[in-house]
């Protein structure tokens with residue numbers, strides 16, 4: 001997943017290339033991005049500008065994902081329990 005919901009190509013170090021961020025729909029797209037990476041690695045045929053090489057940037061607050069997800073799970077479980085109790089009482 002990426003913040004802008006688009007796949008990205010990165011070149012984090014000389015000779016190291018990566019394509020990622022298919023938002024769960026990468027079966028066809030990863031194949032196309034593989035071709036883009038191949039073009040860039042070979043350096044012969046000019047790579048298309050459709051997929052610019054961008055800097056890797058960490059997702060803001062990504063380190064908080066575990067506690068936030070745990071709190072959301074607990075909140076939704078509590079809500080489900082309350083809903084079930086009201087349904088039984090009706």
Ligand SMILES: Cc1cc2nc3c(=O)[nH]c(=O)nc-3n(C[C@H](O)[C@H](O)[C@H](O)COP(=O)(O)OP(=O)(O)OC[C@H]3O[C@@H](n4cnc5c(N)ncnc54)[C@H](O)[C@@H]3O)c2cc1C
Pocket residue numbers: 019022024025026027028029030
């Ligand atoms: C449950 C699920 C359902 C999905 N459903 C769909 C769908 O319906 N349609 C769709 O378009 N997409 C779907 N996707 C997403 C799609 O599978 C991925 O976007 C796509 O497979 C990404 O391709 P990839 O080649 O980038 O990575 P991957 O397919 O993950 O391939 C990476 C490969 O690298 C290998 N590898 C990892 N680390 C190393 C290492 N250190 N050394 C050597 N090899 C390594 C792995 O074993 C793996 O074979 C789904 C994903 C999941 C998990």
